[in-house]
Amino acid sequence: MPPTHDTTEAAPPEAVTPLLRGIDVLRRLTDAGGRMPVGELERAAGLARSTVDRITATLTRMGYVRVEGRDIVLAPRLLELGNAYLASVRLPDLLGGLADDLADALDESVSLAVADGDGIRFVHQATRRRAMSVSFRIGDRLPAERTAPGALFAAEWDEDLWAGWRERRGGGNGGFEQRVTEARESGWAVDDQLIEPGLVALSVPVREPAGRIACVLSVVSHTSRHDAGSLPEVLLPRLRDTAAVMERALREAPTAAPPAPTGLASWTGASKQELGREFVESLARGLTVLTAFGEGRETLPLTAVAEATGLARATARRALITLEHLGCVAVDGRAFRLTPRVLSLGFPPLSRTTLTRIAQPHLAELAARVRESTSLAVLAGDEVQYTGRVETSRIMNVHITIGTRFPAYATSMGRVLLAGLAPEERAERLGRTEPAALTPYTVTGRAELGALLEEVGRQGYALVDEELEVGLRSIAMPVRDRAGRVVAAVNVALHSARRSRAECVAEVLPELAVTIGAIEADLHVTERFARVPAY
Secondary structure, three states: OOOOOOOOOOOOOOOHHHHHHHHHHHHHHHHOOOOEEHHHHHHHOOHHHHHHHHHHHHHOOOOOOOEEEEEEEHHHHHHHHHHHHHHHHHHHHHHHHHHHHHHHHHEEEEEEEEEOOEEEEEEEEEEEOOOOOOOOOOOEEEEEOOOHHHHHHHHOOHHHHHHHHHHOOOOOOHHHHHHHHHHHHHEEEEEEOOOOOEEEEEEEEEEEOOEEEEEEEEEEEEOOOOOOOHHHHHHHHHHHHHHHHHHHHHHOOOOOOOOOOOOHHHHHHHHHHHHHHHHHHHHHHHHHHHHHOOOOOEEEEEHHHHHHHHHOOOHHHHHHHHHHHHHOEEOOOOOOEEHHHHHHHHHHHOOOHHHHHHHHHHHHHHHHHHHHHHEEEEOOOOEEEEEEEEEOOOOOOOOOOOOEEHHHHHOOHHHHHOOOOOHHHHHHHHHHOOOOOOOOOOOOOOOHHHHHHHHHHHHEEEEEEOOOOOEEEEHHHEEEEOOOEEEOOOOOOOOEEOOOOOHHHHHHHHHHHHHHHHHHHHHHHHHHOOOOOOO
């Protein structure tokens, strides 16, 4: 299927050219997996190098991309655009937990998909960890004829959609129209290895109160466990029961309160003042229009979009016209709404990231600022396991490889991770641990360790001085998820001769806090609708 950024329709006269170009750049980066050399991006987009540089500078300022050597890389904050769409339709929030429960009960992968033109796009995934597992990502788009959800959605297509589909196919329907007829009559559809050999799926519609399909619920399996005949026999009743519960959830959903206006127009204006011609204000303002939508803001009139962003009505109108041309916005009467195509702006590759990937560029920046080694670690039993690492080029350095484990009680990262546990779990861990003296300075008494962890919890950091190794001093802070749970820790490790304890607190701790804030900001926007594994 051709990439979604290709269009043969000329842009309307009011369209904002920099916004057209900027979104094209984001889609090409998405299609490339989230990373492209700047020269390749220049050729693919058909733009002058100076134009690509200005677009990149603007997107970097917004936190949507970053520059790594000669590559342009999508950054987690770009997910806020897709998050705006997902929050506005509320399907993952209202139905995602039910899909997860079904996946657990069936021990099969379960997904929610919405219609996107003559294709489908996934908005929620609950996958099983297997050697052969489903690799669809949130935001991935598939042609309708290759999926079970597509047959159900096509049962509601109008003549224009069918005409466009037939034109795209160029003759021959591969039996799709027959499958659509069967899906319309039976109320369910099967994908018998249409997407990939060995993959089978069963789908049922989840209807909104007005009767149209809001999304399609699917269970996906492998032919080693089910075939296209046994899948409906075994799983259709359970799938229909869950769909009925989902439809009740949609009927009974409380009205969401709209968020406060963002005032992003002021930020874009200030950025223009600071960066001058390198900042393309019309591109930035056009993208901020997408963030005007969200929970409680599924459909908005022009005035509300202008108020939510702080933009002039004329500016907001031109941006909406451009976004409608690109398929990211649809018009219902005098109101606008986001479409699933917003997910084509980076969501598929970014939604499959890990905490380690999120943290790594921030660790590198921290190491450059303090000129010391930095690390990311998670709790693994009674040990800390290093999952991210940036070393400096000093002659005398702290050399630790990814995957290394150390006793949690004797490390700064271990102590902030232990301090983040519930008091009962922390006490249980200390009770089963037999602390050993790794150096003459290692704290081994359980009561003393318990008191130290209480202090770490109160002050928000841990400083460990030569307890793991003589001459090694480190300071660490916790990384918290959206719910406030401690999920990882970041430290700065150095030789004790280079900075005193007081200097670590006065000089390193503030820089560490800045890094933690940046990691958490990226983590929180990423995990809004996606699961983020540690590594």
